[in-house]
Amino acid sequence: MSLTVSEHSARHIRRIVRSLLAEWDMTELTDAMELAVTELVANVVRHVPDRRCTLLVRRLAAGVRVEVADGSPRLPQTPPELSPEAEGGRGLxxxxxxxxxxxxxxxxxxxKTVWFECGAT
Structure with missing residues (x-):
């Protein structure tokens, strides 16, 4: 899917992911997948000026892969140290x-494309 995302887009994308997982009989992955895709979409909203991205949700032999691609060259980074008062930086x-x-x-x-995989149990 090609998308232009906003602060409210994650809710709709979670619904799509939940529906696909139900169709594929992989509902045990729902919680992790919904949280993870929400984080990737939130990063597009926060860090990609035009907020455009493509989302790919693909069934694997033993799980699911999600890819979120955008046009920003800025790579996600894990901060070296997180302060308890920090308002961001915990996503990765x-x-x-x-x-x-x-x-x-x-x-x-x-x-870039940020991707993740969750395996079915």
């Missing part, structure tokens, strides 16, 4: 705790 820490694996790939132009 949360992503790392929720999913089996994740990563970032630079795109063919100036953008």
């Amino acid at each position: 820490v949360l992503l790392d705790a929720l999913v089996d694996k994740w990563g970032v790939v630079r795109g063919p132009l100036n953008g």
